[in-house]
Amino acid sequence: MSPELISAYRPGSTLLHRIPAGPKLGLLAAYGVVTVVATGPWTAIGFLAFSLALVVWVRIPWRTAVRALRPLLLVVVLVTAFQVWQRGWPAAIHVVGDLLALFVAALVFTATTRIDALLDAIVRGLGPFRRVGVDPEKVALAFSLMIGAIPGVMTIARETRDAAKARGLERDPRALLVPMAIRTVAHAYDTGAALHARGIGDD
Amino acid sequence: MTSTTRxxxxxxxxxxxxxxxxxxxxxIAVCAIMPAVNTGSGTPFTLQMFGIFLAGATLGATRGFLAVVLYLAVGTAGLPIFTQGxxxxxxxxGVTGGYLLAFPLAALLVGLVAARVARSKPARFVVIVSVVAAIVTIAVVGTLGTLGMAWKLDVSLRVAWGYATPFFVYDIIKGVxxxxxxxxxxxxxxxLTARR
Structure with missing residues (x-):
């Protein structure tokens, strides 16, 4: 019933694990640009082979990789069929190969980057924007507040669903969602009050 | 600690x-990952879009926009909180990048109207906000989603628009x-709507 929040990060010590999160995201973006610029079926096959080599290198189990690809599977089948029908095999390989290559490379990024490493990189990257009113410390606090709030909100969702079911109203969206939203807002105000009580606040 | 810069x-x-x-x-994260509500139609149905519209309609433009941006940032950092985990x-x-880009804008636009209506015409809140959410679904979410798919899949805009339209009905219901x-x-x- 309750979905589990398991990060796809896999500890390791390869070069890809050691590159800092910010520059690594930059490399991924650059790879994305390269796949767009280079056209043709053979380069697409090359990119896909390269991305799959990365999967092997950082030792992502095949089962995990396939599971992560599942949401894309239907689209891949449909688009391959469509492109073959409309423009032939080379175009289909080019489109689907590039798509999969970048997607797999992004999976490798997630598998080799701790969540907090990337969030820290975002907070650091926001430093220069202090001048225009961005407060990086507040952003960092927002990240940890949000991640910390998920279990609580999930409990609220489950309890309100059970309550609606107990009243025989599990098919009534209002009976499910109104209490969930109201309790979530109350939870947020409680969190705000708790932050104030700890001296974190400027209003 | 947070006030020193201000x-x-x-x-x-x-x-x-x-x-x-x-x-x-x-x-929004919980809405996106909660077990899909059984619609009986076989379409994967999560409440992600509901959560995004709700953030805008409840918190207003600025806070709604920031809530969606925060959700996207933490999801992009690797916490499995996007739909289907x-x-x-x-x-x-993937092919849904255009949709992700549209989400904060959707919360912003719905929030812009909702905050105003909640103060001035609370009696007509549901009707006005539903209509705005429906317009945003087609004009912003549908359009950006279509552009994203057309670009990633290298298909014409007409074909990509055809892929996007079946979801409009569900998203309009989620807006209501x-x-x-x-x-x-x-x-x-x-x-929530008090002027500070």
Whole structure:
């Protein structure tokens, strides 16, 4: 019933694990640009082979990789069929190969980057924007507040669903969602009050 | 600790606002990963879009926008809170990147109208916000989603638009649901729209 929040990060010590999160995201973006610029079926096959080599290198189990690809599977089948029908095999390989290559490379990024490493990189990257009113410390606090709030909100969702079911109203969206939203807002105000009580606040 | 940078100026985002933004980002996450409601039609049905519209309709433009941006940032960092338990930059690299880009704009536009209507015409909140959410679904979410798919899949805009349209019906229903729920939330917490 309750979905589990398991990060796809896999500890390791390869070069890809050691590159800092910010520059690594930059490399991924650059790879994305390269796949767009280079056209043709053979380069697409090359990119896909390269991305799959990365999967092997950082030792992502095949089962995990396939599971992560599942949401894309239907689209891949449909688009391959469509492109073959409309423009032939080379175009289909080019489109689907590039798509999969970048997607797999992004999976490798997630598998080799701790969540907090990337969030820290975002907070650091926001430093220069202090001048225009961005407060990086507040952003960092927002990240940890949000991640910390998920279990609580999930409990609220489950309890309100059970309550609606107990009243025989599990098919009534209002009976499910109104209490969930109201309790979530109350939870947020409680969190705000708790932050104030700890001296974190400027209003 | 957070006030040192602001030299006595009132912060644009207060601590209470920060708590609301973070909690709604968590709510969107829970809506996206909760076991799909059985619609009996076989279409994967999550409440992600409901959560996004609700953030805008409840919190208003700025806080709603920031809640969605926070959700996207944490999901992109790798917490599996996108639909179907997806996470990371892969979601942007896949065919649905255009939709992700549209989400904060959807919350912003719905919030812009909702905050005004909640203050001036609370009796017509549900109708007006539902209509705005429906317009945003087609004009912003549908359009950006279509552009993203057309680009990634290298198909014509007409074909990509055809892929996108089946979801409009569900998203419009989710917009109406968000409007109904937000109206109740505003009645319970009038301070949400109070001018600071």
């Amino acid at each position: 030299k006595g100026r009132r912060a644009a985002v207060s601590t209470t606002d920060l708590a609301l933004i973070a909690t709604f980002a968590a709510l 997806a996470a990371g930059p892969a979601t942007w690299a 649901l968000a409007a109904v729920v937000a109206a109740s939330v505003h009645r319970a917490f009038p301070q």
